[in-house]
Amino acid sequence: MKKLVLKGCLYFVFILVSLEVLVRVLHLYDDVPLLYIDDFGVQKTVPGQTGFAVTGNRRQNFAEYRINKFGYNSYREFKPSKEKIEIALIGDSFIEGFNQHYYNSTGKKVEDRLKDVEVYEYGRGGYDMADQLHLMQAYKKDFDLIDYVVIYIKFENDLQRSEYLPEYDYIALKHTLKFKVKRHIKLLKYANSIGLFDGFRDIRARLSTHKWSRKGKEINEDTRNKTYLENFRTLVKTFGFNKDKIVFLLDKRRTSNLFLNYCDEMGYTYLDFGMPFEKAKRPPILIYDKHWNNLGRTIVADVIADYFKARLNQD
């Protein structure tokens, strides 16, 4: 028995080490860049980082990212000026675009369609409307020089709060020993990403589920939508909103009519990519993580470029 335990432990350790090496050599793990909150209270990515975003067990999606000096994934540095025409693209992980090569982003595709226009992609996974409007206010000097702003909005996700509060606790959590260990042991990271630890979570969930646990209050859709719209109004009131400069990018199929009607009434412009997605002959999204694939990004870029072509009289 002693021999079994001893040899078993030895094999276990050696196999883990070998797997760690293999996972690193084959780069099966996802390089998640470090986050921070800057002096203006904006949550963004530590500048200068490069790495590869990996999706799927077998690197089904593998793309390089590059964090610029401003703290966003882009092939460009952001240097707005009065002389050039700049468009800022603000949004969450869809704009951040870790699932694509940074040189093949939505912003780059827009640039390719428009003449003498620079597109700055301010994308960060998890950004909501509060983050987006706060960013514009925090870097007002820059955004005053930027000519147009496109804000990517997902109504059901992005209007759940009516004020901006930097998540210092969340960022601090990312610097704890537990996260550092997770970050440096690539095998752990890989196993977690493919769902090998879901069983532990299930067991934990089973243990923590008590029949006396309180049921969350169910909110009906109408009430929820009204709350989200109210949050939008509050945010606009707090941060201001230049309707001539800012347009929304959204999927009409997934946006409440309440919000769309409000935009129409109040003169907010929005660009819909839902219909072109519907008409696409091939799936415009990556099946395994639902982000836009190359076709999806091209469609979205076309929607934005068509709008600005008309607006800048470039046809």
Added chain:
Amino acid sequence: MVFNSLDYFIFLPTVFFVYWVILKKHWKAQNIFILICSYIFYGLWDWRFLSLILLSTLVDYFVGIQIHSTQEKSKRKGWLWVSVLFNVGLLGFFKYFNFFVDSWIDFASFFGYTIKSTWTLKVILPVGISFYTFQTMSYSFDIYYKRLKPTKDFLSFATFVSFFPQLVAGPIERASNLLSQILNKRNFDYAQVVSGLKLILWGLFKKVAIADAVAPIVDDIFANYTTYPASTLILGVTLFSFQVYGDFSGYSDIAIGTAKLFGVELMSNFKFPNFSRNVAEYWQRWHVSLSTWFRHYVYIPLGGSRVSKLKSIRNICIVFLVSGFWHGANWTFIFWGAFHALAFIPVFLMGRNTIYKNSVVGENSIFPSFVEIGQLILTFGIVTFSRIFFRSESITAAFGFINQIVSNFSYEIYYHPMGYRMIDYYILLALFVLYEYKIRKDERAPFKFKSGVVRFVAYTVVILLMMLFYDDGVDRSFIYFQF
């Protein structure tokens, strides 16, 4: 609890530790402990059906004693019938009742009579019922045929019936093998435990990296067969062949490996059936515990091949039809059995049904001969074709599938439903076939390498492949649980 769950990976080492460390010197206590663990293992599915196991155990325990206690043939036969009727009755009620009622209604409607389906019941099929009822019946049969003496140790007998490694999907053990081991002291054997662990690893690989990996593709193709060309349908049924093999033989390997951890040797259930040179050899290599069960308790009592050719053919047909029906209450399985009978009979008539009994393909060479390659492809093709019936939801769907192959005989590239690269799967399966060919002479030693380093590399590669093809969205239960 399933073998490929985290629960089992906590359960197994705990049971192993208590069994060998705490109860090491008390083999009877070990039996009781294994019995309790087996009931927990089963009860976590549905504790209500434990009563069926217990009933089946009680009936065959007493039947065994009664058969042995008398020499009067009619009484012995009578007691044997008690066992058969009880176990088949259990199966009939829980597995086939609705099938018979529905078939009767269909039959009546064929002649213009309409019968309302008020007799069908909402019965859940108890997991493993086909396996443990056959196992307990074999005990009574063996006592009846005087191959075995009954045990008076009820707890050990109950352990034999419910031994958790093989309780829910076999191998269907004979008392002469398993019960005799349970009735004797087991000694901790390092080599046996290590060999068990290797089998568990290999079984997991077959389940996770082969069966579960191709499952979404097979599901997609069979669900949408009307929209695909022949090339895709052939791909689907070929992958299903690998899926069902990986799933069931993987389960058996884990079962046999787990039993080894407790000092128990179970019979082999799969002997590389994909390397069979004719259908008869295939049945000597596929689900061995069931095919030998039918051979010993149905085919031979009917006269086997020691009767006229015509009667032998009748016996073959009976065995295959019953075997098909054993798999499930659906006409698809009966067709599947009938198809195998039709494929087996010519081999039998040519007297080639036992010629490969004691050899493997490429017996004395590294590579198989061209003739053998042809035989392997033909046998694999026949078996794979039969799986259209095995996998389809209904007879109509099975014939629809075949019709689609014939009527839309064209080629089109198939894309994975989740958008994954199909080439990954083709490479994996090719490597798997090659590796199985390499180890084809011993199904119980999947990592037989002289060099420790090579062995270590093999373990690492197998684990890595499991991670590369692990799909957390897949239903992880084993296909044969439904039987």
